Amino acid sequence: MDIRSITAAQSYAHARPATQADPGTSGAAQGLRATFQDFAATLKHSEEVANAAMIGQADPHALVQALAQTELAVETAVVVRNKVVEAYQEILRMPV
Structure with missing residues (x-):
């Protein structure tokens, strides 16, 4: 067994799984x-x-002030969501 494969196996064993949150x-x-x-x-x-x-x-x-703040917050959330969806669709269009 090559030393690089042993090191890789040890590193893999100690690595944090990708599905767990980073502390x-x-x-x-x-x-x-x-x-x-x-x-x-x-x-x-x-x-x-x-x-x-x-x-x-x-x-x-x-x-009126509270409703205006809420309207601005919702509009901002919608814009951010649209940008995320647009970026995701652009990634899907990329050739493999």
């Missing part, structure tokens, strides 16, 4: 996580303001 996540992954959490927080805040406005406990201006 030291990159900055990009943490940035995406923060973005998703901000998006969820924006939606939750808008829902709370809308509920308060329905029972007369919120200012109409606050309701």
Whole structure:
């Protein structure tokens, strides 16, 4: 057996499986996580303001502002989703 194959086998045995999450996540992954959490927080805040406005406990201006923030967040999410789908379709078109 060649020394390179032994080293490769040992490295393969110690390698992290590709399906497991990396414990030291990159900055990009943490940035995406923060973005998703901000998006969820924006939606939750808008829902709370809308509920308060329905029972007369919120200012109409606050309701309009919360709805505008939610609309912007949803539009941004849709644009990002469209770009991801477009990139995926471009990868599928690549010759093998």
